[in-house]
Amino acid sequence: MPDMTVVELSRLQFALTALYHFLFVPLTLGLSFLVAIMESVYVMTGRDIWRRMTLFWGTLFGINFAMGVATGIVMEFQFGMNWSYYSHYVGDIFGAPLAIEGLMAFFLEATFIGLFFFGWDKLSKVQHLVVTWLVALGSNFSALWILIANGWMQYPVGATFNPDTMRMEISDFAAVLFNPVAQAKFVHTVSAGYVCGAMFVMAISAWYLLRGRHVHFAKRSMAVAASFGLAASLSVVVLGDESGYVAGENQKMKLAVIEAMWETEPAPAGFTPFALPDQARQRNDYAVHIPWVMGLIGTRSLDTQMPGIKELVQRAEGRIRNGQIAFAALQDLRADRSDEAARQTFQAHWGDMGYGLLLKRYRQDIGNATDAEIAKAAMDTVPRVAPLFWLFRAMAGLGFYFIVFFALAFWYATTHTLDRRRWFLRLAFFSLALPWVAIEAGWIIAEYGRQPWIIDGVLPTFFAASGLKLYEVVLSLIGFVVIYSTLAVIDVYLLRKVILKGPTELAGGHQPHQSGVPLAGKAV
Template identity: 65%
Template sequence: MDIGVVELSRLQFAMTALYHFLFVPLTLGLSILVAIMETVYVMTNRPIWRQMTKFWGLLFGINFAMGVATGVVMEFQFGMNWSYYSHYVGDIFGAPLAIEGLMAFFLEATFVGLWFFGWDRLSKPAHLLVAWLVALGSNFSALWILIANAWMQNPVGAEFNPLTMRMEMTSFFDVMFNTVAQAKFVHTVSAGYVTAAIFVLGVSSWYILNGRHIALARRSIAVASSFGLAAALSVVVLGDESGYDAGLNQKMKLAAIEAMWETEPAPASFTLFGLPDQEARETKWAVHVPYVMGLIGTRSLTEEIPGINQLEQQAERRVRSGLVAYDALMTIREDREATDPEIRQTFEKHSDDLGYAMLLRRYLDDPRQATDEQIAQAAEDTIPHVWPIFWAFRIMVGLGFMFIALTAYFFYRSSFRGGVFPRWALGAAVLMIPAPWIAVEMGWIVAEYGRQPWTVDGILPTALSVSALSVTELLLTIAGFAAFYTTLFLIEIRLLLKYIRKGPHEDVQLTDDWQARHRARLTPAE
């Protein structure tokens, strides 16, 4: 196989996925915030809440359209760049994606149109129902996509069929209620809620700093800070759940996140800071916090978290066990009718390790001909690049605690200080607008880059998943995607900035005295 094709295919999918994920979190969060604002409008019949709903809904619509345009491309890539992956696990992976399109995306897309064009055609309760159906569709869409992704992290409810040479679903219930899917879904949508809350906080703070749309801004801050604080706290709690799931199902990823080269006595410490050196197999200048990693990864004080070196040794044993399964599989394939039952039993006994033998296909066509050195190299390949995962995780966590502090402060000022905000806090909120996107992209890197070298963890190596493409074809498509996505990005930023600067439609008239009185509350001393 051409490793250049593998790496370029990974680069292309990473580029398109990271770009698409710029739109997903804001769509998830704004859909809920807009529905909350419209609920208040219907309950109070105060025009200011209608103004808020329409303004933030317009920004939601811009973001939603860009998200759809970039999301469709990703699904096509499974057929274009990852055809063997699609063949090998399509029966399982394709089911939640199909349900997402039929149940969630159609629901969301249909009601988005009704929401935008139904203000004067639907009753207030009916239009509010449409708003919540848009929010429900957005979150349902995330649910089914994350169920599919979680199966790649923890492949349950499926087994390998030696006659068809494919993975086949044995329990849709197990796939749907995969523990990794549950944790990933709630963690991801909560991160989207935080993204939208910080976005609304930042834009509203900019309005107050410029003395514009004060009533809308103060109320938007009140809603966003309370919603964002609850979401930010839930992200931390549910991130702990994801860490525990990684400790059960993806031990190598957890060890890489911690740059834990050797197994430590329980409970393991958390490395607050360090410089991982993969070649030397050590973390230099490490600063440890006792017990924390043991509690996150095992929820106990006595259970050990295995280190990278020990997991590599386990991987080598699994490669050798997988070779037994591979040899039995080839015998079954050669004579499907007259295969000795003992051969089938041997395959069943070692079939869980078949994917580890497939790691050798990177080096030779027939894994059974592998040398001890090649087997050792295949085991070493199960170690991902540690430093990107190590630092991506810490950037994500550090920003998460900053979001808690920011939303808590604005919630306090909104609830107990009459909505008076110091200029330094407003300026900080404006500067924090890009931070949630950095955090969610770091989370994506931890989740997906940390799974390498697997497309489906322990089942299908990434190097075997690609299509029969040339390097030239991949370079051309990468250049095309980069140009197309850069154009969309510039359009998105220009539209958002245009309508933020323009502000809401002035359908709420406020007196000059009211405006002056509320501007005066932002005193120079603050």
């Protein structure tokens, strides 16, 4: 088993690089569709302002796309560097969606993005519009395959462990592809990306309006972003509810921890909007409880019980004992592959072998684990409660804020009063970072809430790490921090440069004189 310090530093390194990479992914998803919508209006109307909007926001999309590619490719090298046993154990399954993503989605997106920037004078309007939509679709296909891979880590279906090869192998690719967790994560994640893109356009356009610059351009951009953002924010909440329901079906511990629900309650369970969780004592020191609500949301019924953390820990103890049986049978099979009794025993218990492996943290001969060690391993299945509890409420609260924000934006855009609502323009500008806060919180909830598993119920995180030396992980961590910090500075510099230049200078043309006079009565 690797040194736990190495494991924790490897986790930190992957978390930092993934969080940084995920700054670019949602904006890419959102801007790609907004740019495609703007160019569609340009093709239908022939008005040059929509072409300039497409060029301007498309340039910002291109900068963000390049940074996303650079950080994403580097991040994937960590699977072989820091998590080599994970790559060996599930490479046949996890590698397939990643390979398809590269061939089907990333190449599609990367190929057509070149045509988007350099094909304006070489393609007809309709041909260029098709290219732009293909870039947008490529971005979403890329997210689909990544989330299929991640969804399998959350809910490993369509695969079995082969005791002869000591690896997980695909038994049903359709089950992997249509994994309910992956599908729920995909629609929820891309909708969050659309909110991010819409807020980005709203904030930059509000900044222009507050300074009386590019007024016609900014108002039209905000009108598109307001309607797109309203639809996306409504989708995020609805699809987030579906994602939570799926988690309640397949990741009961994660849901119980998010709700700080220590005890199993009679159905339907109550909802706790505020609490002070005390993990050491396994209780909430203070809590505000609303009866029935969580049961209705989490189970969509009045009579389905939601298990609490303590009950789930007890269940884990039973699965750990079954895992001991599976591991012992596996050792017998490795000694004699013709031992049919051992094979049958293994097949009956292999689904719990991952729980047995949790004991490796406390002793190598897990078959001789004491009751105290089994109890410790069972408690390890409980992630940190307080961070997940509050992060979920921050994410959900921001989700409802976005609905109200974009509803107001949509109303002001349709009544042509956006530039008169300076308080709202300031609110839009200062809300720029909020979608990223919500998105990063959601990523932490999904990934940290799965601990101690790198593959839920199958492979403990500490068991999946490479056997690296401490100095090797420290050096690579420092290298990633330096490289990614440099890329962050470059990204901010390029985005700021383009935004300060504005759409007129970027397009190489001259914009008619614009004042701060409201455009009431003019068609958007």
